[in-house]
Every structure is written in structure tokens, then in C-alpha cells.
Amino acid sequence: MDTRIDVYPTHEIAGYPVRAGRPLPFGATLVPGGVNFSIFSRHATACSLVLFEKGATEPLAELPFPAEFRIGDVFCMIVFGLDVEEIEYGYRMDGPFDPARGHRFDKTKILSDPHARLLAGRNVWGAEPDWSAPYPHRARIAFDDFDWQGDRSPGIPLEDLVIYELHVRSFTQHPSSEVKNRGTYAGLAEKIPYLKELGVNCVELMPIFEFDEFENSRVNQETGERLLNYWGYSTVGFFAPKAGFAATGRLGMQMDELKTLVRQLHEAGIEVMLDVVFNHTAEGNENGPYISFRGLDNQAYYILTPEGYYYNFSGCGNTLNCNNPVVRAFVLDCLRYWAAEYHIDGFRFDLASILGRDLQGAPLANPPLLESLAYDPILSKCKLVAEAWDAGGLYQVGSFPAYGRWAEWNGRFRDDIRKFLKGDTGLAGAVATRVLGSADLYGWNQRGPTASINFVTCHDGFTLHDLVAYNGKHNEANGEQNRDGSNDNESWNCGWEGESSDEGVLTLRRRQMKNAIAMLLVSNGVPMLLAGDEFARTQYGNNNNYCHDTELSWIDWNRQKAFPDLHRFVQKMIAFRRAHPVLRPTRHLTGEVSSASGLPQVSFHGTRAWQADFSPQSRVLAYLLDGAQAKGGTVPDATLYIAFNMYWEPLTFELPFPPATTRWHVFANTGCPSPDDIFAPGEEPELPQQDAILVGGRSVLILVAR
């Protein structure tokens, strides 16, 4: 039987058989016999499809869209007989250049398709680009033939997640990673056994949308180092994975390699969250390059001042106009694509508060984009996490429009825990609130503790090691005379600034790192670890490491051998969290007393049992979690007693009675040297004296009743 011809050419343009296309989906889509090209522009007067042979500077052909191929504001055309493996494409738009009205059309530029799923031009990380290339970020046609082999999301409830934030290249680029494909998705896949053994169940990948590591690249005059846009918080292609992170990028197979990574992580029970940057693009301000949006329809895509300049709420030159309905649909399309085509389990939105600003930049009470994302049917199982502030002064931790879905990076958790850790007084009350899931922020509106992504360190700022080794930032290598980066680090160097050989200092640092890890992993809410902190990764005091493709950024796996006790401690703390549902409530704990145990869900203590010290001088907090009421009493768990002594001297803590028929066992005591600092859950030794214990200076004690 002959195949019925459904779509056939009606026109010939520039020697190619074509016909009017379909406006949806946007982008380049394979259809029988050809490729459907569809692109939006409201204000363009004319548009051409520009075709290239792979890698060629000069176009192969230019196909102007006839007027009848434009439906509404969408240019669409099916081109037949293309060798889809061999071509690249872009668009040339004509229209007004009138910045005061927001228009910056320039028909001399070739523009990348914002829906391109595959981009060539930066195929190999760090390969010097041809700066004179008229079309540097080249759209290609993608295939959907990946075999997922039945893959599905692990579907881990938010409260059970242990997030591990990492940069794909940093994770394995150091030779000590001992992987075959260093610095790539494939290299990360080789480390899956390590992640499994550590116990984390979600990796959060710093930006992996195509970016240009050479954007604003410059040479540090003092060191001669070439500084890059290493982190990649500046998107070139929102639908395209970063080719330079793929061992197969030079073959254009980054889609397959990344999907393979996701599939393998899922097989290991590990979810994948992407750090996504929708607040701005790589086009910068009015002096920046034409990559795509500026030349496609500047006025639609960017928030502009009345004079037509770019508002800079992102601190990066421009601000994406996220609540313009067209842009909103673009963001939604993009996230749906990653959820559906890459099986991504969640998204962390960089400077998410920008997503809640209106067309003039004012914060909205009910931002349509955030609402759309929260209720989207395709994203309904994805975790949505906001970095709930922006560089324009909006700070929404605790008040981000959540629609019952959004969680937030809890910056207050980080700040309070850091201050408490370094021995500041008067924080016992704040810390009690933080470790119980920040009810002050997420209790009043029924969001619950899982709205709180708890962290002590993240890619921004000091690593955990540097938090306890530096009082101030040391960003000289960034080439800005140490002016960049935050000054509010709430860090303490334990007596010596930077690298030290003093045993006393080093021992204290180890203990402080364990203290921070213990506080993070017992806290209600969702813990997030920074990759490498489990073996004391250092950036030598640099707290704004965005530009270094050097050992300053790369994880040095040799340190795992230098800090085996810390690594073991982190692993056991994760296992402990997993073993005790009482640490993972979905509602904030209260003082409600159980008739079964006679204990409140949570009670606070000090050096005297049942007498918490919330005074302005206090450096001490202890609390008891009633295991009988874990998850509202629906699952059996042990009762836990947790004590933080952030005073520098040892203090005797009088212990509350353990529940009847049980005795206190020591799970962790950071005041003890390894291996007695922590035990495997279930193998904790019994505490000889049950009514009191001496807790060392700056130490954390965790007891289990069984």
C-alpha cells in the first residue's frame, strides 16, 4: 500500500520545495519529508530562514517567508528535502530600529532560534571561538529517538530528599576524579556509585543550558589567568544542553549523553534537579551582542525603561520580561520540554523573584507565571524551588508566592546556623525555629517545613571548609581587587586565617564542619549539601568562584583521603536522617502531647532538662523529638535528643528521661575523635550514665532512645 501523501510542497523558495508551516510547536520539528520551522515576532516586518552547511560561515541559502506563511505573529514554513544531519539554521529579521520604543531590529544579524534544542558553536569546552563568526550559536535540528527503556522519576517525596548541589565540570575535571571522561555528563555518570554510597538522592546541577564560557572572558593582569563565565548563569539556549559538558559534544550528541546520565541516575534512585536561569539572558545590556531575543523582538522579551534601556534587576545587564504572556509561554514550554524530554525531576530558579515582577518591573501579588508553573499538568510532579530574591532588592524568603507548590532556598537558615555555629549569642530561639523547619516563614501560610530548602553552604559563597577557615573573603584571583563577592559570610576561621598546620585549629575546624553537617541533617525541611563539602573542599577563601576553570573550582578528590572522618560523618548523618522519619515531618511540629508517650512532639531543653535557655547570652540549645508522634504518629520511630553546645567550654547537660523501657544511646558526639564521633544507625552504644552527659565545647550530641 502506498503511503498517503499528507503534506506536500506548494512553493519553491531559493531552490527548496516548501509550503506554509504549522505555527505550533515553535522551533524546528521533523515532519514527514521535511522540517517545520516556526518563530515568533510581533514587530518584525520580514523574516528569512537562513540555512547553513554544518560549520560553514556563509549561508547555504536564505528563504524569505512569504506573507501568507505568517499566521498572527508567527512565521512558519515546512522545508522539504533537507539533509537534517548536515544543516544548521538561523533567522534574519527585519523591522524598526527605534530603541526609545523598544525596537532593536538589525537585518545584518543572523539570530539563533530560542527554541533550538541543539546548539553548535561551543562544542568543546574552552576551545577558543572564532570571534569574527557572524553566527556563533548555531541552531541544529534534534532527534527524538532516545530510548528511555522504561525510565521514570524516582518520585521521592520532598521531605525525604537530600539534595547535592554540583557543577558538572567541577565535579570530575580534576585528575583525581579518576574518571574516563573528565568534566562531562558521562564523567558524572561514572561517579554515580560514589553518590549512592554517600546517600544523597537528588543532584542539583548548576546551569546546564547552553551558555558561552567565553562571555565577558578576560585576563587577570596579575596572574595571567583567563577568567571565564565558568558557572554559566547566563543562558544562550534555553532548550539546548551545554555541549561543552558532553564528552560527545564534538559529535553533537550532548542530548543523548545527558539523557543517558538522567536515566542512570534514576536507576540509582537519584533525582535530577536543574538550576535554571530565566531572570536574564546572555545578551547583556544595549552594548551586548545579538544572539536571539534582542533581534527577534526586543520589546516583547525584555523589561525596558521608558527610554528603551534595559532594567537590570538581575545584576547581569538585562531582565527577561517573564510576565509578558508570550515570554511566560516560552518559559512554560521550556520547563515542560525538560520535564517531558529529559525526565527532569525539579527546577531551582535562579533569582526567582524576578519571575514575579510585572511588565514594568513592579512585584506582582499574584504573578501569572508562578501560578502557571505551580498548576501546570506536565510539571505537576516536579519540585519547584525558588531562590526567593533578586538583585533588584526584592527579598521574598517566607513570602514567595507559593500556590502550595513552591519551596525556597532558606537564606535565613544559612545565616542563623552560621552565626550560632561561630558562637554568637542570643541565637538559641532563632536556631530552634530553623531546625524545626522555620515555622515563622512557612507555618503561617500552611506551607509546612518542606517549603524550606535548608543549607549552610551553596555554590555562592564559602565552601564548608572555608566557612571555618576564613574570616573574610579572598577574591583577589577574580581580578577585581577583592571588591566582588559578599561581605556577610558569618564565618569564623577557628583562630588562624586560611591554611594552618596548628593541630588545635585543624581539630576545631573538623569539629565545626561536623557540627554544621549535623545541624543541617537533623533539621526539618529539605537539606542541601554542596558537592565536595563532605571532604572539606576548599576555594582558598574565594567566596565568588564564578570565573575559574582551575583547581580553585575543580573538586580535588584527594581530599577524601585527607578527611575520611568527615566523609564518614556525612554519610552516617544522611543514613540517620533516612532512618528516622521523625526528622522528616510534612507539618511543623508543635508542643502537642501524645497520650501514648506523654511527651510533646517537640520540647526544648538546656543544660537543665525541660529548661531551655533562650536568653540573649545563650549559646546552647537542646531538644527532644517524640518518636511516638513521628509523621503524626503514623510510623514508629525512636525518640531523639539533640544538643548543641556552641559555647567554647564543655557543659554538663542534664538529660530528660527516655521513654519507658528505652535507654539513651549515643548516635553522634562531635566532641569525640573519629570513629567514636558517629555510629551506624542501629549500632549506637548505650550511654553509661543516663541522666546527664558532659558535652564538649563547640560540639553536637545526638542521642537515640531504644
Added chain:
Amino acid sequence: MALTSSLEIGNNVAKITLAGRLDASTAQQFRDLVDQAAAKKVKAVALLLTNLEYMASAGLRVIVFARQKMGAAVKLYVVGSQPVVQETIEVSGFSQAVTLMPAYDAATIEK
């Protein structure tokens, strides 16, 4: 250098031998052989790649096509691929869809 290719069918196995460079310009040649093999209702397909020096993404796409065209019941073997070719197959995840084997093992393939 171009691609030389051949197809040989026997014992319910289709042996496709490829030598030279498999890229976008030569992938169709490979694809035609896959089509012919599929028409013969074989139980296994063996891709003999000892003399294949380079495989571009277009070539890998044909392997995916072969997998789909043959159906799950037909085993697909990649035999004797050079390290650079094998590496590409592994890293891009296609090794899940095929069985990699250093040399033609009749006992396994023709069983």
C-alpha cells in the same frame, strides 16, 4: 575516505560489515542494509566494525533506527569496534540498546 559495506545472511543472523568512515554522507548506505536485513526476519544482527575508523552521530542514529526497526526480540551485536567508536557508543548511552563484543562469537550470536 568513504564507507564500504556488505551484508551477509546465514544461520538466522544478518552480518553487516562496515569499514572506513560512517558519517552523514554514508549513513544512508548503512541504513539501506538495515532495511534489507529487517526484511529477512533474522533473529540477530551483528555489526562487524573492526575496520570502522570513525562514526558520527548520523551513524549512531542508524543503530537506533536498527534497534527500532528490528524490534526488541532481535538481538543487536556490535562486534570488534575500535576504542573511539566503542567509547562513543558507551558515552552516548547506546550501549544499553546493543551488546558490545570484542570478536564475533558464533556460539552466542547464532544460538
